[in-house]
Amino acid sequence: MSDLPFRQSCRGLLLAGQRVLLAEHLIGATGTVWVGPGGGVEAGESHLEALARELHEETGLVVTADHVPQLVWVQTAVFPEMRVDGYEGVVNHYFLLRVDHFEPASGVAAGAVGHPEREGIVHLRWWTLAEIEAGRGAGVRFSPRALPHLLGQLMRDGVPSSPTSIGL
Numbered sequence: 001m002s003d004l005p006f007r008q009s010c011r012g013l014l015l016a017g018q019r020v021l022l023a024e025h026l027i028g029a030t031g032t033v034w035v036g037p038g039g040g041v042e043a044g045e046s047h048l049e050a051l052a053r054e055l056h057e058e059t060g061l062v063v064t065a066d067h068v069p070q071l072v073w074v075q076t077a078v079f080p081e082m083r084v085d086g087y088e089g090v091v092n093h094y095f096l097l098r099v100d101h102f103e104p105a106s107g108v109a110a111g112a113v114g115h116p117e118r119e120g121i122v123h124l125r126w127w128t129l130a131e132i133e134a135g136r137g138a139g140v141r142f143s144p145r146a147l148p149h150l151l152g153q154l155m156r157d158g159v160p161s162s163p164t165s166i167g168l
Contacts, residue, residue, distance in 0.1 A: 004088040006076065010051040011038030011094050013072065013151070014061065016101040016126065020151060022142070023058060023116070024123040032122065034135075035143040036094060037104075039119065047071075047093050056107035057114035058121060061099065069095040071163045072154060075144055096159060101126070129155065144168060 013036050014021040022034040037058040041050040052063040063069065073094035082089055104124040108114050116124070127135075133148045144150060144166050154160075 002083070002088055004083060004086060007082065007085075007087040007090045008041040008047070008050075009039055009090050009092045010041060010047050010054060011036035011092050012051060012055050012059075012061075012069070013094055013096045013154070014055070014059070014099050015096065015155075016099050018155070019101070019126040019128055020132075021059065021104060021124060021126050023121045024125070026120040026122060027141075031141065033141040033143050034125075034127075034147075037121075037124070038092075048095075051093075051095055053114070055097075058106060058116050058119065059102075059104040059124060060107040061102065061104075062107070063097070067097045067099065069097050070159045072096045072159055073144070073150065073166045074163045075166045075168070077168050093163075096154065 021037065023037045024032050024034050027033050038051060038054045041047060045053070048069060051069055055061045055063055071093055075092040075094065076089065078089040106115050110117065129148065129152055132142060132151065136142060136148055145168055146166065150166060
């Protein structure tokens, strides 16, 4: 482990009924991974401000007081490839937001900073838990890797009393 800091990041678990919205991100030259929409916390931003900005940029959702984001998971991951950017890895803060179903579309113009295409996002899709479980069984990659278990637990038991630390 180095003395480099971890990049702080916020991700949304947008639940519309029994479906969660996930973003498919390019990883390297050949792979993808599905993860909750979100991204890095910028200087001077709170976690909730970063979450609201990222969700608007990537999905078009405008977070309001009605959404009441709840921190449910904290994931710390070491990524040696992030050292070139001055980070040891990332700490993802996952927030649950219950929303009405909507068709995701970026809240910023194509080509603008924060637009999904500039962030390596190739697709946004609503998934049921059963579809995630089937996808994982067919080799689709999700982050966190235990997403089917964690999401099932969250849907069954509700928000934990304190955020759960999770692995990759």
